[in-house]
Amino acid sequence: MSRPSNPFAQGFRRVDLEGGAQSVVSTVVAWKAQATQMSMTMDIIFFTAACCVVVASVISTIEVNISTNTTPSRIPRQVFLTEIAPFDLVDCVYLLLFGTKMMLLDAPVRFKGIVEVQAFIIKYFAFLTRFTVMGVMKSRKLDRVRLFTSAHYVQPPQVRQQIRRQNANTEQMFNSYARSNYQEGMTADEFNLLSQVAGISFRNDELTFVLNALCNDGRLGISQRDFCGWINGPAVLL
Structure with a gap:
């Protein structure tokens, strides 16, 4: 702040509003950039977690079917899915489906196909918000x-x-x-x-x-x- 040159304005101080506005704008821009960076970081974290869920569900599905098709006294059968554990299989399929859904929704990339799939999931498969x-x-x-x-x-x-x-x-x-x-x-x-x-x-x-x-x-x-x-x-x- 500086004293005004107008003699009739003695006792008053001129506030530099332009400089203050620029400071506020720069602060808001910095906050926005920081929020964008944090959002991208969280997307990567959630996407990685969803990939882990998908991989774990695939391994669990294979393990469930191999364990049910194997007997200790014989060689493991070559026919896949001849005997299944229904509840374990449903659990694995559930993890696979919702892990895939989370992986698509939290994908850090914005390709056209992924964006369209995300919009489709949000519109028709938002189970927690649109029952x-x-x-x-x-x-x-x-x-x-x-x-x-x-x-x-x-x-x-x-x-x-x-x-x-x-x-x-x-x-x-x-x-x-x-x-x-x-x-x-x-x-x-x-x-x-x-x-x-x-x-x-x-x-x-x-x-x-x-x-x-x-x-x-x-x-x-x-x-x-x-x-x-x-x-x-x-x-x-x-």
């Missing part, structure tokens, strides 16, 4: 069953068909409705407004299921990429 059956079991009525079998399977494709029939530009349509927060994407209310224009209306609980199915990358709304992929791509299971 649809829990919604049916918690309901005291059968309305959730109807919701799952009819609304979640029929209505979203109808919305997509209505948009396709209009031959509208999907990017322009997305920009027309996603106005509140373009970075996060189209919100539930904005998607419901688009659906009402197509002649279909959703309830709040229905919109929750729709956004869970269409949103990727941990966003709060439907991104332009997800919206265009939903309109022009294959059907999406909700």
Whole structure:
């Protein structure tokens, strides 16, 4: 800080806001770089752990089947999987499947194929966060069953068909409705407004299921990429 040259401003001090702002920006950039490096380190650690789980499950599966096909008094049989231990085999297969899932989700590389597989797993195989059956079991009525079998399977494709029939530009349509927060994407209310224009209306609980199915990358709304992929791509299971 320095004293001002204006004689009428005696007793006041001028604060260098520009220098302070640059200091804050540099600190934030350093924190962001450190967080990115830490995230990459954690991805490598989890990926290594997942690889160990996969290798251990493969070895366990082979060991279970070899031990069940071997007798002390005879030479080990050459026919593989003729006798199995069901519970041990199920345990090994479980470890193999979920180890492979963890290995793909925590892969430190970002190739196109791996990213697509990660998005597919997050959308359809997030077992710990999207148990649809829990919604049916918690309901005291059968309305959730109807919701799952009819609304979640029929209505979203109808919305997509209505948009396709209009031959509208999907990017322009997305920009027309996603106005509140373009970075996060189209919100539930904005998607419901688009659906009402197509002649279909959703309830709040229905919109929750729709956004869970269409949103990727941990966003709060439907991104332009997800919206265009939903309109022009294959059907999406909700």
